[in-house]
Amino acid sequence: MVGPFTRFVTDSHEVGPTQKRGGANKWPPIHVGDGTWIGASVTVLGGVNIGKGCIIAAGAVVAADVPDNSLAGGVPAKVIKALP
Numbered sequence: 329m330v331g332p333f334t335r336f337v338t339d340s341h342e343v344g345p346t347q348k349r350g351g352a353n354k355w356p357p358i359h360v361g362d363g364t365w366i367g368a369s370v371t372v373l374g375g376v377n378i379g380k381g382c383i384i385a386a387g388a389v390v391a392a393d394v395p396d397n398s399l400a401g402g403v404p405a406k407v408i409k410a411l412p
Contacts, residue, residue, distance in 0.1 A: 331368035331386065338374045361396065381411060 340353050355374025360366070364378055367386035372378070377393045384390060385401025385408075394400045397411045 329365045331366060331370065333369045334366055335371045337371060340374075383411065 336358050338355050338358060340355065358372055358374060359377045360372075361378060361380030361382065363380055364382040364384070366372070366378075366384045367388070369386055370384050370388050370390065372384075372390045376390050378384065378390065379394055379396030379398065381397040382394050383399045384394070384405065385399070387403070388401045388405040389403045390400065390405045392404065394405065394407065399408045399411055400406060401408055
């Protein structure tokens with residue numbers, strides 16, 4: 329389940345001289361495990377792996393991997409606790 333206003337960010341752009349800012353940079357893919365719930369207004373950055381059975385709290389910015397069966401939240405998101 330993915331809540332409203334959630335963003336999966338898989339590209340960006342350089343900050344620097346004009347010729348660098350012209351094109352997008354591709355980030356590695358995002359993987360979300362089975363049975364994971366992602367709350368409203370979450371941002372998930374490229375290259376992140378969210379494990380199976382996770383809950384990501386509303387408003388979190390997920391910039392690092394989240395292991396299976398974890399509750400994560402915050403900016404940046406951190407594991408709050410392991411889920412049964």
